[in-house]
Amino acid sequence: MARLIRTWLAGIMSEHPILVTGATGKSGRRVVGRLRAKGLPVRAAARTGEVVFDWTDQSTWDAALEGVRSVYIVQLDGTNLVRPFVERAVRHGVRRIVLASGRGIDLPGYAKDSGGILEDILDSEAAVRESGVEWTISRPGWFAQNFSEGFFADAIRAGELRLPAGDGAAAFVDAEDIAAVVVAALTEDRHAGQVYELSGPRAVTLTEAVATISEATGREIRYVPLSVEDYVAELVQQGLPPADAESFADVIEPLREGKDEYVSDGVGRALGRPPRTFAEFATSTAAAGGWPT
Numbered sequence: 001m002a003r004l005i006r007t008w009l010a011g012i013m014s015e016h017p018i019l020v021t022g023a024t025g026k027s028g029r030r031v032v033g034r035l036r037a038k039g040l041p042v043r044a045a046a047r048t049g050e051v052v053f054d055w056t057d058q059s060t061w062d063a064a065l066e067g068v069r070s071v072y073i074v075q076l077d078g079t080n081l082v083r084p085f086v087e088r089a090v091r092h093g094v095r096r097i098v099l100a101s102g103r104g105i106d107l108p109g110y111a112k113d114s115g116g117i118l119e120d121i122l123d124s125e126a127a128v129r130e131s132g133v134e135w136t137i138s139r140p141g142w143f144a145q146n147f148s149e150g151f152f153a154d155a156i157r158a159g160e161l162r163l164p165a166g167d168g169a170a171a172f173v174d175a176e177d178i179a180a181v182v183v184a185a186l187t188e189d190r191h192a193g194q195v196y197e198l199s200g201p202r203a204v205t206l207t208e209a210v211a212t213i214s215e216a217t218g219r220e221i222r223y224v225p226l227s228v229e230d231y232v233a234e235l236v237q238q239g240l241p242p243a244d245a246e247s248f249a250d251v252i253e254p255l256r257e258g259k260d261e262y263v264s265d266g267v268g269r270a271l272g273r274p275p276r277t278f279a280e281f282a283t284s285t286a287a288a289g290g291w292p293t
C-alpha cells in the first residue's frame with residue numbers, strides 16, 4: 001500500500017510544475033537548469049524573467065503557486081514572509097518544500113544580527129517544519145560563487161579584493177553542489193525531514209582562494225587585508241551610508257573569525273559523493289568565461 005501511494009505521489013510530482021523562487025539567483029538559476037535537464041516542468045520565478053513573483057507583492061503569489069506540488073524557497077533576507085507564503089502554498093496543495101537557509105543561523109553568537117535577519121530565517125525554518133508537508137532545509141555556508149557572481153565579484157574582476165577578513169578561511173561551497181542537493185530534495189523521497197549543512201571539502205583562506213582564481217584565470221589578483229575601520233571608511237568614501245558600511249563589515253566578521261572553517265557532511269549525505277573543491281570551482285568558472293575583464 002505504502003509503495004502504491006509513493007508511486008502515485010511520484011506521478012503527481014512529475015506532472016506538476018516545480019516552483020523555483022529566486023530563479024535568477026546563484027542557487028535558483030542552477031536548480032532551474034538541473035530540473036529542466038531532467039525533463040521536469042519548472043516555474044522559474046523572480047521579479048524579472050519567466051514568472052513574475054515578488055515577495056513584497058502578495059498579489060503575485062497565487063499565480064506562482066497555482067498547480068504546483070513542490071517548491072524551492074529562496075527567501076528575501078530582512079523580511080519574514082516565508083511563514084505566510086508557506087501557509088499559502090499548503091492551501092494551494094503544495095506537498096514538498098525545500099528551503100534555502102544558511103549555516104550558522106542556529107549557532108549563538110555566529111554573526112552580529114542587529115537587523116534580526118537570522119531570527120527571520122530561523123522562523124522561516126520553523127514555518128517549513130511546522131507546515132505539515134514534506135520539507136528539507138538546505139543550509140549552505142559561504143558560496144564559492146561570491147567570488148564570481150556575488151559580493152566579491154567586482155573586486156576580483158578589478159584585480160584586488162580588499163576586505164577586513166585577516167587570515168580568515170571558510171569551507172566555501174560551490175553553488176553547483178547546493179543546486180544538486182536542492183534538486184535531489186525536490187525530486188527524491190528520501191530527503192524529507194533532513195537538514196543539510198553544506199560546505200566544500202576543506203577550509204580555504206582568502207589568500208589561497210584569490211591565488212587559485214589567479215591561477216585559473218591567468219590574471220594577477222591580490223587579496224589585501226584591511227582593518228574594520230579602514231574598510232568601513234573606504235566604503236563610506238565610495239558613497240555608502242555609514243550604517244550600510246558597518247553592516248557589510250558585520251557580514252565579513254564570521255569569515256575573519258574563522259567561524260565558517262568547519263566542514264559539513266551535507267553534500268555527502270544527500271548525494272553520496274564529496275563536495276567540489278575550490279580549485280574545481282575556479283577552473284570551471286574560468287573556462288565558462290565567468291570572470292570577463
Ligand SMILES: NC(=O)c1ccc[n+]([C@@H]2O[C@H](COP(=O)([O-])OP(=O)(O)OC[C@H]3O[C@@H](n4cnc5c(N)ncnc54)[C@H](OP(=O)(O)O)[C@@H]3O)[C@@H](O)[C@H]2O)c1
Binds near residue numbers: 021
Ligand atoms: N551568498 C552566500 O554566501 C550565502 C551563504 C549562505 C546563505 N545564503 C543565503 O542564500 C540566499 C540567497 O540565495 P542566492 O545566493 O541563491 O540568491 P541570489 O543570488 O542573492 O539571488 C537572489 C534571488 O532572489 C530574487 N529576488 C530578489 N528580490 C526579490 C523579491 N523582492 N521578490 C522575489 N524575488 C526576489 C532575485 O531575482 P530578481 O532580482 O530578478 O527578482 C534572485 O533570483 C539568501 O537568503 C542568503 O542569506 C547566502
